[in-house]
Amino acid sequence: MNKLPKHVAIIMDGNGRWANLQGKNRVSGHQQGAKSVREVVEEAVKMEIEFLTLYAFSTDNWSRPMEEVSLLMKLLVNSLKKEFKRLIKNNIRLQSIGNMDRLPNPVKEELSYVIEKTKNNTGMVLTLALNYGAKEEFTAAVKAIAFKVKNSIISPEKVDQSTIIEHLYTRNLPAVDLLIRTSGEERISNFLLWHIAYAELYFTRTLWPDFKKEDLQKALVDYTKRERRFGKTSEQLTS
Numbered sequence: 001m002n003k004l005p006k007h008v009a010i011i012m013d014g015n016g017r018w019a020n021l022q023g024k025n026r027v028s029g030h031q032q033g034a035k036s037v038r039e040v041v042e043e044a045v046k047m048e049i050e051f052l053t054l055y056a057f058s059t060d061n062w063s064r065p066m067e068e069v070s071l072l073m074k075l076l077v078n079s080l081k082k083e084f085k086r087l088i089k090n091n092i093r094l095q096s097i098g099n100m101d102r103l104p105n106p107v108k109e110e111l112s113y114v115i116e117k118t119k120n121n122t123g124m125v126l127t128l129a130l131n132y133g134a135k136e137e138f139t140a141a142v143k144a145i146a147f148k149v150k151n152s153i154i155s156p157e158k159v160d161q162s163t164i165i166e167h168l169y170t171r172n173l174p175a176v177d178l179l180i181r182t183s184g185e186e187r188i189s190n191f192l193l194w195h196i197a198y199a200e201l202y203f204t205r206t207l208w209p210d211f212k213k214e215d216l217q218k219a220l221v222d223y224t225k226r227e228r229r230f231g232k233t234s235e236q237l238t239s
């Protein structure tokens with residue numbers, strides 16, 4: 001059996017469908033989704049997961065109706081304010097990945113505040129992917145490396161995997177061990193492409209607002225039963 005994963009990443013999908021099924025508007029789906037975030041974060045702390053990364057807003061989500069985008073941003077600010085004490089109590093270090101430039105000022109300000117205040121916490125690292133897209137992340141990394149090569153800061157022969165990793169938003173995250181996507185969709189949707197190279201994928205039909213601590217436990221148990229070969233044979237793993 002595998003040990004529990006060190007790094008769990010989640011694509012929290014299905015808020016809109018959950019709301020639809022309840023005859024409510026999409027925003028109440030996101031509000032309910034924020035409650036699942038709280039429960040799953042606390043459970044991950046209890047299970048001693050070291051890194052939890054949540055896809056909260058993708059670079060493609062800007063194309064949603066303006067009202068939904070703005071309410072999602074407000075929900076983020078409110079959640080950060082509301083959950084701040086709980087993050088401290090649980091010794092969680094918050095960080096974010098993605099291009100922060102385009103985020104509204106109140107989100108940037110609240111996020112920077114919480115990141116600063118939790119930076120010395122030594123427990124779980126909670127990473128929020130906000131305005132994040134892996135292709136955009138790679139493009140920014142290639143651009144930064146190209147400039148360094150042009151200015152003779154790096155020699156082209158020296159460019160290797162670690163050079164690339166150092167230029168990603170995700171530079172201080174280990175490889176993802178377990179990637180969970182809720183709501184029955186079985187896609188990656190531009191999330192953490194580099195770090196999921198050897199991740200175990202777990203898809204569940206449960207909609208994100210219904211995803212609770214028991215559902216996280218189920219995914220973790222499923223993970224412990226998988227054989228992770230990293231390109232080797234089964235025999236090599238047991239010898």
Ligand code: FPP
Nearest residue numbers: 012013014015016017030033034037056079
């Ligand atoms: C996907 O459901 C969900 C999102 C795009 C946003 C995720 C946001 C939250 C869970 C709430 C707040 C987050 C934090 C970190 C406090 P969807 O709207 O795409 O659902 P659908 O596919 O059923 O329409």
